Amino acid sequence: MRLLLLEDTIELGEVIDNQMTDEGHAVDWVQTIGQAKAALASTEYDLILLDLMLPDGHGIDLLKALRHSGDSTAVIILTAKDQISDRIKGLNAGADDYLVKPFDLSELSARVGAVARRYAGNPNPTIKLADLTVDLNNHQVTRAGGEIQLTAREWALLEAFLQRPGMLLSKVQLEDHLYAFGAEIESNTIEVYVSRLRKKLGKELIETVRGLGYRMKTS
């Protein structure tokens, strides 16, 4: 899915950019309304993530202009907590959803996923892997009918593997996926979680590549 991210905070913008890219979306990240207009003029997007307070104007105005011109691209608004009335204005102006900062990346993923599904017409995406069924939407994993309970971290790890099927992933890459930027991990946490995941999913799925990282078998 093709996303336009309009967010002037470098820090937050980068995080969202990375996350969305990780999830397989094509992200164009711009930081001003001017740039956004240029991007929108030249490209067709499936979803716009819209910050409201921007250096060269207010996001609502962009949204209004967009809707006025007959553009019905899905829009999710990102607003600060103290701008409640903005949310209402945003929804009135034709936004599809909103998120209040600070938000969990997982929450953002869920909303974006919901929009993606709405557009793809696929209500409940699942991945089948060996005898496992992974419900990406509900964070549910089942094997032979039985449900496997995963903790948040275990799920995040599985997700990392599923996003790049069959690829070799270094511990650093996995850490980057599990821990939002800046987190310092000084122990063998990844090893521990790989171990826990294997125990729950079945050992043969995740293979160790000594000195390099891990790889999940695709079939």
Next chain:
Amino acid sequence: MRLLLLEDTIELGEVIDNQMTDEGHAVDWVQTIGQAKAALASTEYDLILLDLMLPDGHGIDLLKALRHSGDSTAVIILTAKDQISDRIKGLNAGADDYLVKPFDLSELSARVGAVARRYAGNPNPTIKLADLTVDLNNHQVTRAGGEIQLTAREWALLEAFLQRPGMLLSKVQLEDHLYAFGAEIESNTIEVYVSRLRKKLGKELIETVRGLGYRMKTS
């Protein structure tokens, strides 16, 4: 199906009118409570689409008057209002469903269709869930014959789960369902209501997904 649409915004009214007419319903569109009363006095409707903020009064009052006079016509509330209690008042006053503006027309169609089916084929639609019977019309839950009394909030929460059976719902999503946009909840209200619902319905129905939200078992 014969609909009464009470909506004072010309723009929105026209859109809904057209859409519903397209879908084969007979639509009477009025713009004030006065006109609505006149229409209701002379005609039998299957469904009322009710805006709340109206030039000559509040939609809730009409709904209350209607129910007080023993009229059980289905009502779907259309509200852009951000007042916390509107939704609750609406449901308490006997609304069947609600939609927060702006909404997708497809969403509206779906709700209207649901009401249509509810009234056409099935005079008393119920969902069976474990040993529970949930009567969607009357907002009643029974178990082994005994009736379980739910308060407005408790019902709203149950409803959120029933509308998306088996899906993982975050606390934020549940808040959005219980509290119209704009309400800020700063405590563990959702946890409290989950706790109360569990106590009334039976603990095993709602499962906690730590760090992510809750999920209601479907069977």
Next chain:
DNA sequence: TAAGTATTTTCAGCTTGCTGTCAGGATAGC
């Protein structure tokens, strides 16, 4: 309006179970 009742919201203490770390053992490669 005021009193009485019901519901909602908040708070605080408690429980649960996840997380990150470590240590000691296992394994692979040389």
Next chain:
DNA sequence: GCTATCCTGACAGCAAGCTGAAAATACTTA
């Protein structure tokens, strides 16, 4: 065998969630 790397059981600390109860609010009835 030796070493680097990886695996995994155990555990303390912590954060998320649960729940009883009080405070605040809404609703009802006289």
